[in-house]
Amino acid sequence: MNFAVLGAGAWGTALALHLDRCGHTVTLVSRRLEHAAEMASSRENKDYLPGAKIPPSLQLGHEIMPALMEADAVILACPAKALRNLCEEIASMRESSWGISAVIAVCKGLDPQSLDLPVEVLKEVLPHYPAGVLSGPTHAGGLAEGLPSAAVLAFAEDSQWIRDLQGAFSNDAFRLYFSDDPIGVSLAGSLKNIFAIACGCCDGLGLGDNAKAALLTRSLAEMVEIGTTLGGKRETFSGLSGVGDLVATSYGPWSRNRTFGENLAKGKLVEDQLKDRKTVVEGALSVRWYRERCRKMEISTPILDEVYSLVYEEKDPSHALRDLMSRQLKSE
Numbered sequence: 563m564n565f566a567v568l569g570a571g572a573w574g575t576a577l578a579l580h581l582d583r584c585g586h587t588v589t590l591v592s593r594r595l596e597h598a599a600e601m602a603s604s605r606e607n608k609d610y611l612p613g614a615k616i617p618p619s620l621q622l623g624h625e626i627m628p629a630l631m632e633a634d635a636v637i638l639a640c641p642a643k644a645l646r647n648l649c650e651e652i653a654s655m656r657e658s659s660w661g662i663s664a665v666i667a668v669c670k671g672l673d674p675q676s677l678d679l680p681v682e683v684l685k686e687v688l689p690h691y692p693a694g695v696l697s698g699p700t701h702a703g704g705l706a707e708g709l710p711s712a713a714v715l716a717f718a719e720d721s722q723w724i725r726d727l728q729g730a731f732s733n734d735a736f737r738l739y740f741s742d743d744p745i746g747v748s749l750a751g752s753l754k755n756i757f758a759i760a761c762g763c764c765d766g767l768g769l770g771d772n773a774k775a776a777l778l779t780r781s782l783a784e785m786v787e788i789g790t791t792l793g794g795k796r797e798t799f800s801g802l803s804g805v806g807d808l809v810a811t812s813y814g815p816w817s818r819n820r821t822f823g824e825n826l827a828k829g830k831l832v833e834d835q836l837k838d839r840k841t842v843v844e845g846a847l848s849v850r851w852y853r854e855r856c857r858k859m860e861i862s863t864p865i866l867d868e869v870y871s872l873v874y875e876e877k878d879p880s881h882a883l884r885d886l887m888s889r890q891l892k893s894e
């Protein structure tokens with residue numbers, strides 16, 4: 563198959579490397595000319611995924627159009643806040659001769675203006691193509707190294723072409739499951755980042771394994787409550803994109819969301835952590851939007867509310883812990 567991967571951050575690069583290893587024709591597109599040129603000369607993405615060699619077979623570019631003209635499937639690997647713009651750019655260039663059979667978003671957040679999930683943005687802006695999402699406990703470094711991992715490919719419809727796509731992504735190091743719940747998978751992928759920030763705080767405060775297990779378990783309960791109210795299927799949250807990614811991100815030393823939470827608990831200010839950083843901390847943004855949505859729908863979200871207060875109201879992490887522990891007792 564021919565894949566266009568748009569967005570040359572850590573995750574786009576890791577996916578492109580993986581698809582190249584699977585024997586596909588792959589073009590990885592960076593939006594910045596100088597970044598594409600630097601990658602082409604060093605055969606490495608030093609800015610976002612240092613250490614992973616880019617083989618000559620993987621094509622690098624900075625223009626979207628040539629990659630789209632050839633593509634069977636397009637992977638959108640930008641941060642969630644840039645997804646709508648990127649889709650609009652594609653829509654403005656669209657030609658009926660293109661052979662694109664699917665567009666797949668791999669970001670884990672919400673559109674800041676509309677609060678839409680990535681799959682909803684795809685459906686709205688690129689209605690001509692089947693829209694899917696890929697998500698799971700898969701950090702870029704592990705996939706780039708070829709360490710074993712598994713994820714979910716979710717489309718609302720099922721077809722032979724989508725099953726071919728599932729097969730095209732899979733090899734002996736990467737196992738891709740199919741799901742018919744792109745809404746649930748998108749919700750799970752963005753919510754786990756918020757709870758990973760809470761788990762990072764737990765690490766930063768040195769609260770130990772009992773506390774972290776309790777926090778993770780109650781985070782899952784909250785994720786299921788929010789996710790099912792917002793339209794996801796309950797079983798999705800016990801799958802790879804739900805509990806799988808929640809565990810990976812909450813424990814991974816590599817996780818930007820978990821590390822952000824850990825540093826918060828150690829006294830590093832939000833603005834100092836976010837200013838001038840090249841890479842995304844999706845949970846720090848999406849917690850604001852989820853809080854707004856959950857309030858409107860009157861969903862009780864005690865952990866998410868505390869993460870919001872930590873990030874946007876300068877709440878002291880030890881006070882957040884005290885407030886969580888002193889809530890009215892209830893049934894599990």
Ligand SMILES: NC(=O)C1=CN([C@@H]2O[C@H](COP(=O)(O)OP(=O)(O)OC[C@H]3O[C@@H](n4cnc5c(N)ncnc54)[C@H](O)[C@@H]3O)[C@@H](O)[C@H]2O)C=CC1
Pocket residue numbers: 568569570571572573574593610639640641642644645647648668669670671700701702703840841842844
């Ligand atoms: N890094 C990881 O391990 C994983 C990341 N993700 C998700 O994938 C998304 C991207 O993450 P990373 O690649 O890690 O981000 P990153 O922080 O490494 O890089 C973001 C990339 O997106 C590019 N970008 C920004 N605006 C863009 C636009 N309008 N059009 C095209 N490209 C644009 C930036 O130039 C940069 O190359 C995030 O939503 C993240 O949650 C999902 C799974 C794993």
Ligand SMILES: O=C(CO)COP(=O)(O)O
Pocket residue numbers: 670698699700701702755758807810811816817818819820842843844
């Ligand atoms: O989504 C991820 C792994 O599944 C990456 O998590 P971070 O963005 O926290 O690094």
